[in-house]
Amino acid sequence: xxxxxxxxxxxxxxxxxxxxxxxxxxxxxxxxxxxxxxxxxxxxxxxxxxxxxxxxxxxxxxxxxxxxxxxxxxxxxxxxxxxxxxxxxxxxxxxxxxxxxxxxxxxxxxxxxxxxxxxxxxxxxxxxxxxxxxxxxxxxxxxxxxxxxxxxxxxxxxxxxxxxxxxxxxxxxxxxxxxxxxxxxxxxxxxxxxxxxxxxxxxxxxxxxxxxxxxxxxxxxxxxxxxxxxxxxxxxxxxxxxxxxxxxxxxxxxxxxxxxxxxxxxxxx
Numbered sequence: 197x198x199x200x201x202x203x204x205x206x207x208x209x210x211x212x213x214x215x216x217x218x219x220x221x222x223x224x225x226x227x228x229x230x231x232x233x234x235x236x237x238x239x240x241x242x243x244x245x246x247x248x249x250x251x252x253x254x255x256x257x258x259x260x261x262x263x264x265x266x267x268x269x270x271x272x273x274x275x276x277x278x279x280x281x282x283x284x285x286x287x288x289x290x291x292x293x294x295x296x297x298x299x300x301x302x303x304x305x306x307x308x309x310x311x312x313x314x315x316x317x318x319x320x321x322x323x324x325x326x327x328x329x330x331x332x333x334x335x336x337x338x339x340x341x342x343x344x345x346x347x348x349x350x351x352x353x354x355x356x357x358x359x360x361x362x363x364x365x366x367x368x369x370x371x372x373x374x375x376x377x378x379x380x381x382x383x384x385x386x387x388x389x390x391x392x393x394x395x396x397x398x399x400x401x402x403x404x405x406x407x408x409x410x411x412x413x414x415x416x417x418x419x420x421x422x423x424x425x426x427x428x429x430x431x432x433x434x435x436x437x438x439x440x441x442x443x444x445x446x447x448x449x450x451x452x453x454x455x456x457x458x459x460x461x462x463x464x465x
């Protein structure tokens with residue numbers, strides 16, 4: 197890759213992501229819709245789950261630690277919250293969960309490292325969140341990407357993945373922004389960025405992938421608290437934003453498994 201293509205914006209640091217918590221479902225009730233056949237993920241025994249993407253997924257992970265189910269290796273973002281839930285609720289399945297998100301990545305950069313950071317892990321489930329940098333990095337003139345390039349690169353990545361891992365279960369996450377965040381200037385981002393979002397949904401349909409609509413989730417969340425509460429810079433989630441994303445991810449993939457409620461007997465003092 198040419199050096200000029202490596203000059204991208206440094207991602208803002210995640211705020212308040214130091215706690216390791218088990219996520220809850222995304223707040224708010226949604227009407228249950230029948231899930232299309234083949235959409236709900238099925239976790240087999242010893243299944244390998246891979247989180248991929250840019251800084252939102254990277255979340256400050258320790259890249260020197262590549263072993264599965266390692267909190268440092270998974271980072272401090274939504275992938276950690278989701279992973280903690282899965283490892284607890286499906287303990288009997290001996291899951292192996294990896295995070296290979298890399299801060300600043302665009303789709304073509306995922307493709308450049310895909311053999312090592314994806315195919316070699318032989319995942320049963322791949323979750324991808326990418327797209328914000330494919331547009332963001334065009335705003336400073338250091339990347340000449342276009343919507344068409346984004347779609348072409350993404351489709352090629354998914355086709356390649358299917359050719360190497362024909363039985364893999366795909367999750368495509370919607371890239372998002374919160375307009376009230378410090379890094380977002382609405383006049384620069386819209387309406388063009390909305391087209392990138394729409395493209396990911398179309399690709400999810402094309403490849404029969406589970407789709408996680410993070411923008412819709414955040415739009416609802418901002419009715420409860422302001423944008424900067426969820427993502428201070430409008431892109432990188434803080435602690436509540438990461439928990440919200442994990443809950444939405446678990447729900448949309450069908451992997452949120454409620455525990456049985458136990459009745460607590462009250463004792464007289």
